[in-house]
Amino acid sequence: MKAIKLDENIYWVGANIHTEDLFEGIWPIPHGVALNSYVVKGEKIALVELVKEWGNASQTLIRRLRSINLKLSDIDYLILNHLEPDHTGFTHLLKSINPDIEIVATEKGTALVDAFYGIKENVRAVKTGDTLDLGNGFVFKFVEIPNVHWPETMATYEMKSKILFSSDAFGSFGVHKGSIFEDETPQAYLPYWENEMLRYYANIVAMFSPMVLKAIDSLAGVDIKMIAPSHGLVWRGKPEVVINKYIRYANYNRDHAEPEICLIWGSMYGNTEVMVNAILKGIASEGVPVTVHRVPNEDVSFILADAYKSAGLVIGCPTYEYEMFPPMKYCLDLFKKKHLWYKKVLFFGSYGWSGGAQKDFDELSKSMKWDMLEPLTFRGHPTDEQFEKGVKLGTELAREVKKIPSKIKNEEYGMK
Ligand SMILES: Cc1cc2nc3c(=O)[nH]c(=O)nc-3n(C[C@H](O)[C@H](O)[C@H](O)COP(=O)(O)O)c2cc1C
Ligand SMILES: [Fe+2]
Ligand SMILES: [Fe+2]
Structure with a gap:
């Protein structure tokens, strides 16, 4: 159970889970789902996105952190791009293990941190354009992308590595098969990802298509080297492929199917x-x-x-x-x-x-x-x-x- 390196001092520490539960209590996930969580190690340490207590996901996260000599108590910031419990379910326990951790979310997100987990202390509200300096050259810049998928959603861009932590945007159902990266995914698995990505979009995101296009517009001009969503593949080789795929999906209910x-x-x-x-x-x-x-x-x-x-x-x-x-x-x-x-x-x-x-x-x-x-x-x-x-x-x-x-x-x- 190792952390997987995205870039210098940036790792994936998520979990691929299989569960009998239906996603959102309604959608079957026979191929499981990846709950992606990332750690960025500056002078301060940040976790971007978390997991829910599904199929040992939190244990997996802890083991992956341990592989890079980190404990939950070492984390300084928890960046919650989106408060849906598939990404935040473990917040309550994490906070009880590490009471000093500072939670970062949009203003609407902070209200949900309180509503879901009763946490009011050490919670920071950020808005588009705000930054958070972790030291060692790592600086997060936040971009609100409302309604992709909930009203409080934001994306987090790390300026040194040019990695975009995009939350549910550009996500997919399905567990990783051998690699978390699209550029290491064998040709044979591409139909699997095509199907799981489209199904995820149609089930979860479709209603918010105009907001998807708006979000993509608001990211125009951002130099994106890698897209690290909260589910599915990390797009390292050609992030534009997943952006284009989402543009295509967002147009399916605008007369362009x-x-x-x-x-x-x-x-x-x-x-x-x-x-x-x-x-x-x-x-x-x-x-x-x-x-x-x-x-x-x-x-x-x-x-x-x-x-x-x-x-x-x-x-x-x-x-x-x-x-x-x-x-x-x-x-x-x-x-x-x-x-x-x-x-x-x-x-x-x-x-x-x-x-x-x-x-x-x-x-x-x-x-x-x-x-x-x-x-x-x-x-x-x-x-x-x-x-x-x-x-x-x-x-x-x-x-x-x-x-x-x-x-x-x-x-x-x-x-x-
Ligand atoms: C539970 C049930 C309710 C039905 N209600 C109606 C009805 O309200 N109006 C009607 O014209 N036919 C009704 N039918 C008849 C069916 O529509 C008809 O048998 C039709 O051929 C069924 O098509 P199917 O063989 O593709 O199921 C009902 C049949 C069943 C079994
Ligand atoms: Fe969501
Ligand atoms: Fe999600």
Whole structure:
């Protein structure tokens, strides 16, 4: 359990954890998550971000500190960029071990230090532009990045090493596999990180996309050599790749999604289900990439990721007690919450007598800025004509999706 060096006197002392717990009590993390914490050793010693008591994370932190001859009681400053307990859960214990430690956060952050941990003493509020000199040439400069992810969030820039400790911004689900650095990550793991990063963004950050872009703007002109987020990889080789990736993600709910389709369906007795293939046949005829998910069998966390990046959505949903099939309603409610806006959308589904799912769907999706195709609802099992209509509508949707100009050029951001 060693600390990992980012630069002279700057180390990663975080923990890769696996837990049965759901992240934020809602999102599964089958590949675990990295709780990144960093130490900067000037004349004074600072910890940037902390861990929560998950899967021995605090023990791991202590062991890594020990590997560079540090104890919790040696820490002078605790920099809390973001007060969410995944990064701060250990604060209470740390403070009882080291009562002299000074906690640094934004003004809103200090209020949460008190609210969560009852700590009022030795707490310093900082704002954009404020600095903290650790000695030996290490100086932190703070930049508030509100709502990436909570209102109190800030990033901390160390001026000598040019490392940006970016908090949740540029983060990801998933544990490190052999290296904490992106430039040491084998090619074979890149799809793993792509998936976990997009899922993290869609689940946690998507709603705050305008603030992500604002934060990136406020960092323009800052000479960033390395990005050290609070989850996921440390971007040492090409930090611009993760910045561009986040710009791309932040544009997915601003009418710039990928020319792909995500089809989500639920069915009680198979009548809605049999239409799925007809629609897929139409989509396939246009060669548009498609992902398919069934509710409630698949966790909405994964569905959100595919739906978020796709310009086209297909929602297959039967009527259940005059409304939508409840698991679909839950899924779409989250789409609404996460601002999955500006999609081309096809709705279909079966009903038994008077229907109701479509009306419920129209109501729920009203504020989503969705461009709807003609819905395809049918009583009981679809007829041959209705199957043909399904193929036609699938084709039509795929054509619409293909028309979307990719406003974000790959070359522009140096990545897919
Ligand atoms: C619990 C339950 C509630 C239902 N409520 C309605 C309803 O309110 N209105 C309606 O038209 N059909 C209702 N139905 C009938 C279904 O919508 C119909 O059987 C449909 O074909 C189901 O599609 P599926 O086979 O894809 O599940 C209900 C069925 C079930 C099992
Ligand atoms: Fe967070
Ligand atoms: Fe976090």
